[in-house]
Amino acid sequence: MKILDQPSVFAAEMNLEFSETRTTEELKEFFRKLVLKLFEISSIDDKLVGHIKIYSEGKNGSSIRANLAGSVKNLTVITNVDREENELKVWLNVITFMVKKEELSMRVKDIIIEFIKDYKEIIKSFGMNLSETHKEHQ
Secondary structure, eight states: OOOSSSSSEEEEEEEEEEEEEEEEHHHHHHHHHHHHHHHHHHHHTEEEEEEEEEHHHHTOEEEEEEEESSGGGGGGEEEEEEEEEEEEEEEEEEEESOOOOHHHHHHHHHHHHHHHHHTTEEEEEEEEESSSSSOOOO
């Protein structure tokens, strides 16, 4: 396995609106599945040199964080409170030394669009803005 000299970075802000209010557990599972999909396309041989991070804020005050570095066994999804949400602002960062930047960008965009289509029965609206910078959330 050969790693790149410089990391490839994909950063985006997304707005998600669900057709019905979702519980914290449903949202955690939604993000867990999304991170696993992103892991598939940003790792090699089930190993990721880099990380995948998702941070979301809901209108009702909840925040959900998902983080994965190294391997699938390191996936963590946590929340600050147990509240239902139907609208989320989401920040996504993928940093990898395993896939070239152009390829990573294309793969991540494709995976997100495919993932959203798979959930079309529960997602009312979706918007995504790409960012040139890696976002830090406290």
